[in-house]
Amino acid sequence: MANIDKNSQSNLNAALFAVTLDRAAEPALHLQLAGALRTLVLSGSHGGQRLPASRLFAAELSISRLTVTAAYDQLIAEGYLVARQGSGTYIAEHLPHLIAPEPRPVSAPKPARVLPFHPGVPDQAGFPHRAWARHLERAWRAPAAGLLELADPFGWYPLRAAIAAHLAAWRGLDCTAEQVAITGGAWDGLDILRGAGLLRGRRLAMEDPGWPTLHRLVARAGMSPEPLRIDRDGFDPALIPPDISSAIVTPSRHYPTGTAMPLPRRLELLHWAEAEGGLIVEDDYDSEFRYQGQPLPSLAGLDGLRRVVYMGSFSKLLSPGLRIGYLVLPEVHLAAARDYLSVTGARASVLPQPALAEFMASGEFSTHLRRMRRTYARRQAWLLRELAPVGNLLKLTPDAAGMHLCLPLRPELRATDRQVAALASAQGLTVRALSAHAQLPDPPQALLLGYAAFAEEALAVAAKTLIEILHNI
Amino acid sequence: MANIDKNSQSNLNAALFAVTLDRAAEPALHLQLAGALRTLVLSGSHGGQRLPASRLFAAELSISRLTVTAAYDQLIAEGYLVARQGSGTYIAEHLPHLIAPEPRPVSAPKPARVLPFHPGVPDQAGFPHRAWARHLERAWRAPAAGLLELADPFGWYPLRAAIAAHLAAWRGLDCTAEQVAITGGAWDGLDILRGAGLLRGRRLAMEDPGWPTLHRLVARAGMSPEPLRIDRDGFDPALIPPDISSAIVTPSRHYPTGTAMPLPRRLELLHWAEAEGGLIVEDDYDSEFRYQGQPLPSLAGLDGLRRVVYMGSFSKLLSPGLRIGYLVLPEVHLAAARDYLSVTGARASVLPQPALAEFMASGEFSTHLRRMRRTYARRQAWLLRELAPVGNLLKLTPDAAGMHLCLPLRPELRATDRQVAALASAQGLTVRALSAHAQLPDPPQALLLGYAAFAEEALAVAAKTLIEILHNI
Numbered sequence: 001m002a003n004i005d006k007n008s009q010s011n012l013n014a015a016l017f018a019v020t021l022d023r024a025a026e027p028a029l030h031l032q033l034a035g036a037l038r039t040l041v042l043s044g045s046h047g048g049q050r051l052p053a054s055r056l057f058a059a060e061l062s063i064s065r066l067t068v069t070a071a072y073d074q075l076i077a078e079g080y081l082v083a084r085q086g087s088g089t090y091i092a093e094h095l096p097h098l099i100a101p102e103p104r105p106v107s108a109p110k111p112a113r114v115l116p117f118h119p120g121v122p123d124q125a126g127f128p129h130r131a132w133a134r135h136l137e138r139a140w141r142a143p144a145a146g147l148l149e150l151a152d153p154f155g156w157y158p159l160r161a162a163i164a165a166h167l168a169a170w171r172g173l174d175c176t177a178e179q180v181a182i183t184g185g186a187w188d189g190l191d192i193l194r195g196a197g198l199l200r201g202r203r204l205a206m207e208d209p210g211w212p213t214l215h216r217l218v219a220r221a222g223m224s225p226e227p228l229r230i231d232r233d234g235f236d237p238a239l240i241p242p243d244i245s246s247a248i249v250t251p252s253r254h255y256p257t258g259t260a261m262p263l264p265r266r267l268e269l270l271h272w273a274e275a276e277g278g279l280i281v282e283d284d285y286d287s288e289f290r291y292q293g294q295p296l297p298s299l300a301g302l303d304g305l306r307r308v309v310y311m312g313s314f315s316k317l318l319s320p321g322l323r324i325g326y327l328v329l330p331e332v333h334l335a336a337a338r339d340y341l342s343v344t345g346a347r348a349s350v351l352p353q354p355a356l357a358e359f360m361a362s363g364e365f366s367t368h369l370r371r372m373r374r375t376y377a378r379r380q381a382w383l384l385r386e387l388a389p390v391g392n393l394l395k396l397t398p399d400a401a402g403m404h405l406c407l408p409l410r411p412e413l414r415a416t417d418r419q420v421a422a423l424a425s426a427q428g429l430t431v432r433a434l435s436a437h438a439q440l441p442d443p444p445q446a447l448l449l450g451y452a453a454f455a456e457e458a459l460a461v462a463a464k465t466l467i468e469i470l471h472n473i
Numbered sequence: 474m475a476n477i478d479k480n481s482q483s484n485l486n487a488a489l490f491a492v493t494l495d496r497a498a499e500p501a502l503h504l505q506l507a508g509a510l511r512t513l514v515l516s517g518s519h520g521g522q523r524l525p526a527s528r529l530f531a532a533e534l535s536i537s538r539l540t541v542t543a544a545y546d547q548l549i550a551e552g553y554l555v556a557r558q559g560s561g562t563y564i565a566e567h568l569p570h571l572i573a574p575e576p577r578p579v580s581a582p583k584p585a586r587v588l589p590f591h592p593g594v595p596d597q598a599g600f601p602h603r604a605w606a607r608h609l610e611r612a613w614r615a616p617a618a619g620l621l622e623l624a625d626p627f628g629w630y631p632l633r634a635a636i637a638a639h640l641a642a643w644r645g646l647d648c649t650a651e652q653v654a655i656t657g658g659a660w661d662g663l664d665i666l667r668g669a670g671l672l673r674g675r676r677l678a679m680e681d682p683g684w685p686t687l688h689r690l691v692a693r694a695g696m697s698p699e700p701l702r703i704d705r706d707g708f709d710p711a712l713i714p715p716d717i718s719s720a721i722v723t724p725s726r727h728y729p730t731g732t733a734m735p736l737p738r739r740l741e742l743l744h745w746a747e748a749e750g751g752l753i754v755e756d757d758y759d760s761e762f763r764y765q766g767q768p769l770p771s772l773a774g775l776d777g778l779r780r781v782v783y784m785g786s787f788s789k790l791l792s793p794g795l796r797i798g799y800l801v802l803p804e805v806h807l808a809a810a811r812d813y814l815s816v817t818g819a820r821a822s823v824l825p826q827p828a829l830a831e832f833m834a835s836g837e838f839s840t841h842l843r844r845m846r847r848t849y850a851r852r853q854a855w856l857l858r859e860l861a862p863v864g865n866l867l868k869l870t871p872d873a874a875g876m877h878l879c880l881p882l883r884p885e886l887r888a889t890d891r892q893v894a895a896l897a898s899a900q901g902l903t904v905r906a907l908s909a910h911a912q913l914p915d916p917p918q919a920l921l922l923g924y925a926a927f928a929e930e931a932l933a934v935a936a937k938t939l940i941e942i943l944h945n946i
Contacts, residue, residue: 079737129613136606136610149597157582216816297515319621323819348796349657349795350794
């Protein structure tokens with residue numbers, strides 16, 4: 001301690017004797033004093049110095065000596081101070097990294113806006129926010145028994161029952177609430193299927209083109225994605241290599257081309273799964289929005305939930321930020337999924353679940369879907385009409401369903417879809433290139449134009465910009 | 474088609490002509506008819522049979538022939554029917570698995586009740602449910618710009634800012650909102666650290682005993698947990714094998730023994746990380762509930778967020794079902810974490826986030842924590858008093874913090890902690906054995922008794938049962 005100079009020691013004492021304590025305030029005086037001492041220690045410049053004797057310190061602050069010793073004891077216990085027998089109490093030495101970093105300027109980032117033609121985003125203006133907020137308030141002001149206790153890792157039962165009823169009515173899928181597992185989205189869904197051992201082998205057959213995020217998620221979940229070129233009927237099971245027994249597909253509406261898989265191909269796919277003892281994951285992402293004809297019943301429904309896991313989500317229906325999706329599992333896999341989820345815990349927040357269950361059970365959800373279906377059908381027709389001037393450059397084929405159009409490039413357009421996407425991006429449009437959705441070489445060329453989230457006026461303005469871009473190529 | 478007998482054909486016609494359509498109802502007649510045909514096809518017993526000519530069918534149902542051809546066309550497009558040139562329309566053959574399974578009886582399962590001494594569950598009666606529900610309603614009746622658009626994968630910014638402010642005030646941790654990433658809990662936290670490449674190598678040093686779920690989560694996240702025996706100062710970095718450079722620890726309050734890591738050991742740990750170029754994950758799960766003295770500042774605060782990632786959660790504060798946790802990341806790792814999250818998407822539902830941000834910013838959250846701290850301190854003292862009759866069998870040492878007691882067995886008790894836990898379970902108590910939290914041989918023996926979620930009367934009744942069990946061993 002010899003090298004601690006007098007100056008520094010008296011600086012410490014001055015700082016200590018300047019401590020002000022508030023007798024009227026919480027917490028107790030000795031805790032206030034301990035807090036002040038801790039701050040001083042953490043300032044980092046007094047390591048190894050001796051603290052004043054408790055009697056002196058108490059007299060300086062006009063407090064009881066017991067208050068000082070209680071504060072010293074607390075900090076000795078915490079390791080900030082060191083008591084030396086017969087010598088007094090010292091500030092611990094060698095406290096690295098104790099100087100608080102400079103405060104940095106903080107400003108909230110601008111939220112990323114959804115620009116025209118962004119696909120897969122639902123309309124917000126049409127969403128019944130007040131009704132939804134009321135359901136939330138009602139569900140949580142006096143939560144039902146069980147909502148806050150030990151959560152079922154499969155999710156809130158009434159929501160699972162509401163989903164089962166919805167799937168029976170809208171997707172021709174006959175399942176029980178017990179088969180529905182609530183997830184936080186596709187990522188959780190894949191992780192559960194993989195973690196619970198439902199997907200045999202590491203390789204997973206996938207559609208190409210397909211959803212690039214899904215491709216990356218599959219890889220992140222520890223599997224090898226095996227992209228297979230789709231044809232006009234969609235995914236072709238005849239292309240699956242013999243050592244692969246799992247596939248993930250979008251039969252109701254191929255993403256992103258919009259192709260619906262016809263019945264014979266569906267049956268081929270189910271036969272393949274049956275023969276291989278394999279598993280098919282049906283990713284059904286927006287088939288509620290069908291404008292002509294009825295939605296095709298789901299592949300899982302056709303199969304009777306034997307070889308098919310159905311994967312659904314509310315992100316296209318309410319908002320991607322909701323992070324609520326679900327799996328519908330064959331009975332035979334329920335125990336394995338439950339075992340896995342018991343280890344990793346429930347995936348989705350319970351918070352939206354009772355409100356969503358009520359929103360569905362009350363019929364407001366179906367009403368909302370039907371209203372959105374009319375809105376989206378109108379927007380699609382409007383967009384196609386607005387794009388008529390470039391009918392010589394793009395194939396303007398209507399789609400019977402969905403939230404975006406996939407418009408193939410005509411040979412008259414002297415540019416690739418990626419070139420158009422880049423030019424559009426520079427003009428503030430989010431136009432996706434179909435070829436960017438492919439892993440295999442020589443992908444088809446088309447533009448993906450989302451229309452669901454944009455009012456007619458916005459679509460008209462954006463269409464004009466796009467037309468100009470195409471005409472100037 | 475020769476082998477289709479007349480009988481079966483007339484059965485089909487009888488079924489078809491019995492179809493009833495409702496002119497007043499939605500959807501349009503041809504869609505109603507298509508639906509009825511689809512049901513018939515899916516009943517599975519008519520594969521290969523010919524449908525009646527559209528003119529005949531229309532006459533039988535007293536509808537327009539166009540309605541029939543529109544319905545046929547829809548089902549031909551879907552693949553349920555097949556048109557044969559010059560011969561008519563047939564039901565497709567070979568439709569396997571088309572018979573809907575028998576409806577199964579469904580009943581909601583009883584929610585799992587939280588039984589006395591269950592650790593880690595917060596008190597529900599004391600939670601300000603009405604205020605919380607009001608915040609939810611307010612946040613969602615007219616959602617702020619950006620809440621429903623493209624979510625930042627790090628979460629809702631105002632919540633991240635509120636967490637940073639909370640950590641500065643309660644945990645001595647100086648960080649910016651930018652460093653806070655909202656997660657769905659420990660599972661997501663580990664996955665992000667692993668997926669973003671922050672944890673070098675596959676092996677992760679862990680405390681033993683420790684939280685068994687964490688051990689399993691680490692393994693599920695593709696890492697090898699390396700349990701190291703703690704001593705009276707907690708986790709000892711001197712025990713870490715030379716080829717391991719990552720560790721996950723609970724320095725503020727070791728789980729489940731409650732030991733606080735003293736400052737010298739903390740500094741050793743930070744020196745180890747600095748020397749190894751390693752990373753320490755600080756799991757801080759309930760240190761807001763400190764009854765004597767001030768909470769120790771976090772390890773991450775001591776380190777200035779250089780070699781330490783701070784992992785926190787709201788499950789001990791509000792409810793485990795909320796599934797909201799967070800990571801506070803060193804600046805140098807922000808880009809890698811953002812890259813990874815951009816691929817896998819935001820982890821936590823946005824739904825609770827604006828309400829939680831308001832709940833924190835308004836000060837209600839801190840008020841609630843302080844109130845719970847008083848309640849929990851009272852309950853701990855009460856439980857220790859009630860257990861006085863078994864002071865000869867258990868070491869009844871109070872704990873300065875937390876939501877459960879870890880009471881070591883005295884040699885006078887002729888039973889293992891697991892035996893006591895099993896006997897207690899048979900009497901409807903959730904008593905955890907400390908030895909069940911260990912991976913290494915010869916673990917210490919103690920009982921874990923959670924008290925936070927139980928009113929004094931419930932604790933008194935449960936304590937009586939436990940005393941009886943211990944006296945009868």
